[in-house]
Structure formats: structure tokens, C-alpha cells
Amino acid sequence: MGAKTVLEPPVSTGSHNISKLLRQYGCGPIRFEGTENALYERHLLCDNVIDGGAATPRDRFEAFARSVRDILSQRWVLTERTYERKNPKRVYYLSMEFLIGRSLANNVSNLLLEGVAQEAIHRKHLNWIDLLEQEPDAALGNGGLGRLAACFMESAATMHLPAMGYGLRYDYGLFKQGIRDGWQYEQPDPWLRAQDPWEVVRPHEKVEVRLNSSFEISGGSLRAVPGRPSTLIGIPFDRPVVGYGGATINTLRLWAAAAPDFFNFQEFSGGDFVGALAQTLSAESLTRVLYPDDTTSMGQGLRFVQEYFLVACSLADLVRRFRRYNTDVSTFAERVAIQLNDTHPAMAVPELLRILLDEAHLGWDEAWEITKATLGYTNHTLMPEALEKWPLAWFEILLPRHLELIYEINRRLLDEVRSRFSDDEGRLQRVSLIEEGTGRKIRMANLAIVGSHSTNGVAAIHSELLRTTTVKDLAKMFPERFNNKTNGVTPRRWLLLANPAFSRAITDAIGDKWIADLNELNKLRALANDVSFRDTFRMAKRDAKSQFADWLRSFSGQAVDPETIFDCHVKRFHEYKRQMLMALRIVVLYNRLRANPNLDMHPRTFFFSGKAAPAYKLAKLMIKFVNNLAGTIEGDPVVRGRLKVVFLPEYCVSLAERLIPASDASNQISTAGYEASGTSNMKFMMNGALTVGTRDGATIEMAQEAGEENLFLFGLTAEQVVAVRGWYNPQFHYENEPETRAALDLIFSDHFSRNEPGVFSPLREMLLTNGDFYMHLADLTSYVQAHEQLGALYADRNAWAHKAILNVASSGKFSSDRTISEYAAEIWNVKPCPVP
Ligand code: NBG
DSSP: OOSSOOOSOOOOSSOOOHHHHHHHTTOTTOOSSSSTTSHHHHIIIIISOOOGGGOOHHHHHHHHHHHHHHHHHHHHHHHHHHHHHHOOOEEEEEOSOEEEEOOHHHHHHHTTOHHHHHHHHHHTTOOHHHHHHTSOOEEESSSHHHHHHHHHHHHHHHTTOOEEEEEEOOSBOSOEEEEETTEEEEEOOOTTSSOOSSOEEOGGGOEEEEESSEEEEETTEEEEETTOOEEEEEEEEEEEEEOTTSSOEEEEEEEEEEOOSSOOHHHHHTTOHHHHHHHHHHHHHTTSBOOOOSSSOOOOHHHHHHHHHHHHHHHHHHHHHHHHHOOOGGGHHHHEEEEEESSTTTTHHHHHHHIIIIISOOOHHHHHHHHHHHEEEEOOOOOGGGSOEEEHHHHHHHOHHHHHHHHHHHHHHHHHHHHHHOOOHHHHHHHOSEEOSSSOEEEHHHHHHHTSSEEEESSHHHHHHIIIIITHHHHHHOGGGEEEOOOOBOHIIIIIITOHHHHHHHHHHHOSGGGTOGGGGGGGGGGTTOHHHHHHHHHHHHHHHHHHHHHHHHHHOOOOOTTSEEEEEESOOOGGGTHHHHHHHHHHHHHHHHHOTTOOOOOEEEEEEOOOOTTOHHHHHHHHHHHHHHHHHHTOTTTTTTEEEEEESSOOHHHHHHHGGGOSEEEEOOOTTSOSOOSHHHHHHHTTOEEEEOSOTTHHHHHHHHOGGGSEEOSOOHHHHHHHTTTOOHHHHHHHOHHHHHHHHHHHTTTTOTTSTTTTHHHHIIIIITOOTTOHHHHHHHHHHHHHHHHHHHHSHHHHHHHHHHHHHTGGGGBHHHHHHHIIIIIIOOOOOOOO
């Protein structure tokens, strides 16, 4: 481990009475550790059957985590019992992705048990960091969408909302990224290889899912075997979601697919032993792996069945729960709210309708009204290639009843269009749930909008563009359904836990109320001019930077200098996120320094981190470019010590928790109009980094909160991007801007690819020959200038701290507590149900 080995968890920022807490958790006289019968010792002995002295770090982690789970178990049960007793309206969040990360430190901290953990660590001579490192990241998501779902679950529990998450228990999470010769390669992430200490399997609550055909999975794709109906079993695995303060402990229920445990004995006795087992195999493969694509819809049959499986299991489960405590199905929408995280679970529309019609025997009108009133849909992207469309033929084979219902919904929809808007053929075609042409398709976004009472985007600009461009005909038809819910992130994980030194400084200055009410940070505004608070801020940042540098050295052997500006771009690699724009800026600086080695410029370390979808060639080439750039710069004595590029492989929640607190500059540089919201932008802001960004997504609202003068905004606006799209020509910038031209010429002279001539020519095509769709060159000059201003500010330590503190003080809006309270009040109509 690093030079500063942290042996103990940070002391709790609040002063919590341990015995009162243990009473809250109903633990009685049982001790956490220290006696034969204490939790930790018993778990080591009875679960792992090992003597304390012989235990491996993993054994110790498991015993420790299970002991923490023991403490929360009674409260977890009590939470569910309270909901059963009070029978409040409940909300269910359906998501194909939950990017959870690690849970141990978060659970200890939210349970306010740092004191207990600290004592145990101390007395058992454990190393806290080593213990934490034993837990794999639960990477059941690709990026922002999945991480948002995880933040939402934590906020809902903190706010005592009767909420439950439903997802899939993938055996393999998002692939692990390795780098070889600068190229990304993918490796599987068997995160469940060692038993997960948090999950609780509940076989008796299994659910049966019927499909009209059987299917076989081979090589990751699915082949339907029509005419032979099949059954899948969904086994629920529950994970605790600890609200801050440990009062409410909600549940995240993840479904694993299994084959029916009754075999077709006919087939067995008939000799088709292998055939029967093969069916088992394919059923279990259904939840084997998460699809590693973000913002592109992958037309794969396996994914289609995964999505239906999530919907069918979750709806069966929540309807069963509804029936347990309610008799009158006409009150369903008063008791149940369901939020669809993107279109991935949009089959909930026909599935809920089917249940209400075929199982509850309601008439169409009533069933349809209840369906709409129950469901809400969140859109997360405007990228046309990401709007899911499933082949109608797959519905025909696997889900014919659902297709029948979709036809009927569509017939009624188009009738309504005709009567309200006349027979405008174009409009009918655009709103239709079915895309005609060869290979008819079901448009899942249209289905979700038509079948729900609320459609929201995730930042003001995104919701506006959704309404006025992407689905404008449907928005005209149902204007009352459209609304905005600007994203947020949980300050517990992203500030309290990730940045202990700064959190302590904040608490010392304004008390600890900010942890559960981030608007309290406003009080820091008054301290932006306070000399001693500025010093404290600087020291905390310095602390985080050295810790990061120590970690990096011990982990990868790379040395970075905390005295340099840490300048970060961390996200999935995608053309629209424009990692290449940042790379071009670095090449411009590199050229300047080579031309003028005495140039006055504060040294910078540029960090890139992020994965590319395995099939996205250009994104992978961008990663390769960043790595080659890093290598060439490192090898050039003229710039060494002044510029350094670091590509951090395997971006994940845990890495973000390390890097974001250590950052000075946050690059949020998507082409305006393409990033729905962004959420790392908010995390950087809370942690006192300054933003260099385009007017896109939630960055616009960050500037509104902090004042534009406290960010470094640059580049074309979304309207300008649309306006120039018709005639934009990157060649113009190449010909008229010497620095732009020199940067591109240097790249394409193979300066960064001496041993691989021509390797970057697809980047030339992207940036020049093929029209630079994401307008890198249009924004490069103003981007470089924005960073010059940032550099100048950095030279003035006080002015820098002033701005950074104002940013932190203005970040209150971006707590997911605020977002969730808006969903609860404006979409779900769900109220807190505190657990006594
Ligand atoms: C992503 C957007 C981000 C946004 C997150 C969370 C998808 C499909 N969309 O801008 O690209 O912050 O969703 O809303 O992953």
C-alpha cells in the first residue's frame, strides 16, 4: 500500500452515541468483536471455518462485512415490516443497471458505525484499506445511467421513502479493461467468484416467467425455437440499501435466471438427457453477462429476453406484494408507482396491461388507465442510435400476447391522432409504435411515452430538446406528461466518504447537517473570502492529491507530482464526449512548449480514464491515441516535468472515488446538445474542482447555481451546433488556425506513432475528411483559451480557492436527495414512511 497506510476508517464526522445506535439496530448484548461469541469471530469460525490467525485478507473482509450485515439485519426486516403495517404507496425503480461499486465503507458510514469499525480494526490489528480492497466493485452498469440508479436508491433510503430497486444479478459485470501497447482489451469480471457477503438469496420468492418459445444461447446470441413454450425461473437476491443514519434500510432485488427445477422427465426418460440439460444451461445463461454498450442499442436477442425477464419477474413480484395487502385492484396506481430507467424495461407497459386484463380481469379502459397512472419513464439520451427498437418478429415468436396488446394500443393511439390532428400521414408514421419498412420494429421510447403518465429528461436542456425535437409529436399530443428532473449524486459516497479531509473541514466550518441536506453548503459562501478557510481548502485538496499520487505509485509504479494541476477527463470513450478535443489541446500545448521551452505555464498532469464499448473501433482508437500521446510526451525531454499524460486503466466507481477529490480541473466538453446531463460534473464540483465545459447537460445548471463567472464555459451552444450543422466544414479551421493545423499535422505525421505509421488515419477521417460531426475543430480554439484562463487563475492561489469554494457552496442542488424528492412529489406521489 501507499506511503500513508490508512489503518483505520476515518472518524465519524458527527458525534453519535454508540449504545443508542446499537439499540436502534436491536443488537442487544452481542458484541461486534472481541469475544468468542462476537459477530466477527463467529463469522470467521463458523462461515469460513478458519482460525483467526490463519485467516486471509479475504476471509477477514467477509467476516467483517457479514458482521456489519448482522447489525443492519434487524433494521432491514423492521423496515419491510413497517411498510407492510402502514401499507404506504410504494415506488419500484426498474433498471437494467445498478453501478454500485463497493459497499463496506459506505454501509459502515451510513450506519454511523465508524467508531465501532475503528475499534475493531484497532483491536484486531486489521488494516482498513486492505480490508476494503478485498471487496470487488459491483459493476452492474456501464456508466452514468447505472450509477444514477445506485445514487437514487441510496437517496430514497436516506429520505425514508418506501422504495425498492429491481435489476438483474449478472454473473459478470462490466468487462475489466486492460491496456496492451496502448490498446484496450477486455477481460471478464467474475465479481461473484467469491461469495458476496451482502446478498441474501430468497428461493421461496422465486417467480416463473413464461415465453411462447424455447431458445438456445450460443456464442452470446439467442436463437428462438418457435412453437415450444418454455419457462424461466427468476430467483431474487436482495441487497440492503442503507439510508444515511441507518434508520431506513431498503432493498435492491436482483434477479438471477434459472431453469425450472422440475425437469421434463419425459425427455429424460426418453433419452434426451443432454437436451434437457442444455435447456438448463441456456436458461441460466440469461443473466450471465451485462451488455457493455452505452448509448447504443444493441439489437441482440439475448438482451431482449433479459429485458423482458427483468420486467416479468419484477412485476409479478410487486403485484404479488400488492395483493398481499390490498384487495381492490382498481386502487393499484394509488399504491404502486413504477419508474422505468430508460426504455430498457419498457415492456412493463404491455406486461402490466396484460396482468390487469388477463389475470385481474379488468376491462381495457380501466386497465389502460391504471397502467399509465402507475408507470413513469425517464429518458437518458437523445442519440438516435440509442433509442431502442426491437424487431416485431421477436415479439411474434416469444411474446405474441404482448404484441397483440401493442397492436391494440397503437390502433387506439393512431385513431386519436387522426381525430385530433387530421390525417397527416407523416405525423401518423412518426408517433406510431411500429416502424414500418423491411423488418418492422417496435419503438420502445414511443411505447414508454404512450403507456405512462410521465416522461422526464435528466437536465433542463435535455428535457427541452426531448420535448421540442426528439419526440415532438408525442409531446404535442401529451404535453402534460413531459417534465424535467435534473440528475443528482449522493453526497454520502461522493463527498463524505470519498473526500474525508475536505468533509471534516466542511463539518468543522458549518456543522454536519450538509450530509443529509446539501443546501447547507451554501453557508460556505461566506467563507470563500476567509483566509483560514481557504488554507483549509487548499490543504484538503493537497491531501487528496498526495493520497492519490501515493496510491498510483503503489498500484502502478507511476509517479505524478501533486504540485501540478490535475486536469481530468473521466467518462466512457465516445466521439460526442470528445476525449479527442482534450487530446488536441494537449498537442497544441506540446507544440507551444517545443517552440518556446521558456513559456510561462504551470505544469499539468492530464488524466484520462474510461472504457470503450468493445465493438466501437473509433473509441478504442481514441484510447490508443491518448496512450501514445502519454508515451511520446514522457519521452520528450523538452516537455518532461511540464506536461504529463496519464491514462488510468479500468475506470470504475472506486477509481472515481479516488481521483475526483484529487482533481483541480474537470473537463465536461461534450458537443453541446449531446450529453443528456452528466453526473461526474457534479461530483467534481462538490469536491472543489473547477469546470471547463460546454453549455451542455447539467453543466448549464451548475453555472446557473455558481454564476457563469465561476466556471470556464466555452464553445458552440446547442442552438449554434444545430444552426451550423448544414455548412460546417472542419477544413476551414485547419486552413485558418495555425495551431489547429500544426496539431493535426503533427498527429498525422506519425509523430505519436513512429512504429505504427498510419495507425491514426481513422482519426483524420473523423476530424477532417468526414466532416467532424462532433465539431472538435470548431471548439478547439475557445477551449484552449478557457484553459489559459484557468491556468492564470491557478497562479493566484487565493483567487483560485475563492472560486473553488464558491463552486462547492453552490453544489447543493446536485444532491440526488433533491432529485429524488422531486420524483417523489411530482411523479410518484410517494411520501416518506419512517421506520420507528
Ligand atoms: C446517460 C447520459 C448521461 C446522464 C446519464 C444519467 C445513458 C443512456 N445515458 O448524460 O449519457 O448523466 O445517462 O442520466 O447512459
